[in-house]
Amino acid sequence: ASLEELKLDYEDFLRQRGAAQWQREHPLRQELIDRRCQTADEVAAWVVEAAKRSVGRGQSSEMSTSSTVSTKSTKPSDLYPGFSANAVLTLLAVACALLDRQVTRLAADFATAGGFTERLYRVRTNNRRTQP
Numbered sequence: 001a002s003l004e005e006l007k008l009d010y011e012d013f014l015r016q017r018g019a020a021q022w023q024r025e026h027p028l029r030q031e032l033i034d035r036r037c038q039t040a041d042e043v044a045a046w047v048v049e050a051a052k053r054s055v056g057r058g059q060s061s062e063m064s065t066s067s068t069v070s071t072k073s074t075k076p077s078d079l080y081p082g083f084s085a086n087a088v089l090t091l092l093a094v095a096c097a098l099l100d101r102q103v104t105r106l107a108a109d110f111a112t113a114g115g116f117t118e119r120l121y122r123v124r125t126n127n128r129r130t131q132p
Contacts, residue, residue, distance in 0.1 A: 003099075007092050010085045019082035021089065028054075028083075029090050043087055051079040 022029045037043045
């Protein structure tokens with residue numbers, strides 16, 4: 001399955017549960033990107049921390065950051081599925097952006113330096129010329 005298909009699955013997950021998808025400007029989205037988590041465990045720990053902070057401030061980051069929710073009716077664990085899905089979508093967006101940059105660079109390199117076969121041919125030709 002492709003990353004785009006995975007993205008669609010997580011968007012469906014949020015939609016089926018009535019949870020909002022974080023927009024590009026959402027502060028928690030940027031916070032996760034800035035955190036630069038290295039493992040899934042670090043992302044999971046961030047989800048728990050962010051959900052606790054949101055409930056503690058009386059905010060639900062499932063909605064806009066200015067919307068308030070009752071801390072009596074919302075527990076951090078209620079936010080984990082939505083926060084987790086949004087975290088995955090955020091990391092997928094980062095991965096896709098990095099892959100797009102890599103493909104663009106590889107295309108530029110191919111245009112200027114040629115493909116593997118062309119470069120191998122040049123190396124072999126140069127080796128033959130330099131050896132007696």
